[in-house]
Amino acid sequence: MCSISPMGQLKVSRRFPGVKELAGLMRFRKPILNGRKRRLSRALTIYDLRDIAKRRTPKAPFDYTDGGADTESSLTRARQTFENIEFQPRILRDVSIVDTSVTMLGKTMAMPIGIAPTGFTRMMQTEGEYAGATAARDAGIPYTLSTMGTRSIEDVAKIAPDGRNWFQLYMWKDRDRSMALVERAKAAGFDTLVLTVDVPVAGARLRDVRNGMTIPPSLTSKTILNAIPRPAWWMNFLTTDPLKFASLDSWKGTVAELLDSMFDPTVTFEDLNWIRGQWDGNLVVKGIQNVEDAVLAQKAGADAITLSNHGGRQLDRAPVPYLLIPEVRKAVGEKFEIHVDTGIMHGADVVAAIAAGANFTWIGRAYLYGLMAGGKEGVDRSLEILRTQMVRTMKLLGARSLAELNPSHIKQITR
Ligand SMILES: Cc1cc2nc3c(=O)[nH]c(=O)nc-3n(C[C@H](O)[C@H](O)[C@H](O)COP(=O)(O)O)c2cc1C
Structure with missing residues (x-):
């Protein structure tokens, strides 16, 4: 109740709240006793997962x-480009049900997001490839094992036999050894080979050089000091299987030295033709960065291409893959599958890529931050965050399915 005082001031009359009334307002949440679950439940964005990952992972593997x-x-630039998208929403459509599923290279996936190949994954967190493969299987999306994986092809097939597992190949100088891996992937039931073509030489990863990053990580006074606030990572590292490349001979040295000594800078489109002749499953060429190469890869018999600059880990000042989509789509036609990665940190980025004309997207860091933040459950969380963001964005855009997304939903603003 209010009244007006003789001086013309508004007076609010007060009362004592009843106990019952107070009790009705109390909403104490049940504490989550499991530390990992508690941490992950607080992460609402991929950047939140990154913050947790940074706190829990030693500097060299985090960097x-x-x-x-x-x-x-x-x-x-790739991340900035996604942030600079202005969506063009449509209204008054029934978006009570939104379908994020997509048919990609002959199979239906729950959403247009897959786990991209990442090397040395057990170094980020001990559950490594097993976490990625099982989280992807549970989410109904594909998982790609890297040539530089820390679990073997057979072990990944065993941990997620009902998942859609793909194998990523780097062409080595020794072709017979490359093809032996391809044979193993085929025997293990992997339905797709991803040929990565943007590593004729290792990119200049300056953070790794500055950190003195080696594989496996070495114990120096600097790394030991950095380990003190990150005991869980070190406990995992020291008490689980030794870290090694499961598909390669053991290696002691820097990543750049490893890449340079193994990978073949002489690979050409001839080799792509040759691989096409050797592999009868789906072939995806990853690392395409312009229209002409997209068309050449299509002519060489690729089933799909991935527009990618390797997450910015190879050529600096490279084209933003997302921006290539419209021109490449025009050149390769409507039926050919275009996949895209680099810079995806939000479900809305995925929605924009599909609206621009891509069929599918891949994530590297977005899942690795989840992995470092909380193993398999962390990867589950990152996929759940992306899925929730995608669904909300689609509803707000008035799109009930991926097929309804089109270039009229997006504009690029310049800053
Ligand atoms: C730690 C790390 C390791 C990677 N290792 C590989 C690899 O072994 N083979 C490969 O083709 N791409 C590799 N990539 C690139 C990813 O497959 C993907 O193209 C990239 O991460 C996409 O960018 P994003 O991290 O912004 O999502 C790696 C990326 C990261 C972050």
Whole structure:
């Protein structure tokens, strides 16, 4: 109740609240006793997961994951481009049900997001490839095992036999050894080979050089000091299987030395034709960065291409893959599958890529931050965050399915 005093002031009359009334207002949440679950439940965005990951992972492996080449502009620009999208929403459509499923290379996936190949994944967090493969299976999306994986093809097939597992190949100087891996992937039931073509030489990953990053991580006074606030990571590292490349011979040295000694800078489109002849499953060429190469890969018999600058880890100042989509779509036609990665940190980024004309997207860091924040459950969380963001964005855009998304939903603003 209010009254007006003789001086013309508004007076609010007060009362004592009843106990019952107070009790009705109390909403104490049940504490989550499991530390991992508690941490992850607080993460609402991929950047939140990144913050947790940074706190829990030693500097060298965190920077190896987080960083890019040289000035890191290829990654920064890709993320910035997604942020500079202005959506053009449509209203008054019934969006009570939104379908995020998509048919990609012959199979239906729950959403247009897959886990991209990432090397040395057990170094980020001990559950590594197993976490990625099982989280992808549970979410109904594909998982790609890297040539530089820390679990073997057979072990990944065993942990997620009902998942859609793909194998990523780097062409080695020794072709027979490359093809032996391809044979193993085929025998293990992997339905797709991803040929990565943007590593004729290792990118200049300056953070790794500055951190003195080696594989496996070495114990120096600097790393030991950095380990003190991150005991869980070190406990995992020291008490689980030794870290090694499961598909390669053991290696002691820097990542750049490893890449340079193994990978073949002489690979050409001839080799792509040759691989096409060897592999009868789906072939995806990953690392395409212009229209002409997209068309050449299509002519060489690729089933799909991935527009990618390797998450900004190779060439600095590289094209932003997302921006290539419209022109590449025009050149390869409506039926050919275009996949895209680099810079995806939000479900809305995925929605924009599909609206621009891509069929599918891939994530590297977005899942690795989840992994470092909380193993398999962390990857589950990152996929759940992206899915929730996608669904909300689609509803707000008035799109009930991916097929309803089109270029009229997006505009690029310049800053
Ligand atoms: C730590 C790390 C390791 C990677 N290792 C590989 C690899 O072994 N093979 C490959 O083709 N791409 C590799 N990539 C690139 C990813 O497959 C993908 O193209 C990239 O991460 C996409 O960018 P995003 O991290 O912004 O999502 C790696 C990326 C990261 C972050």
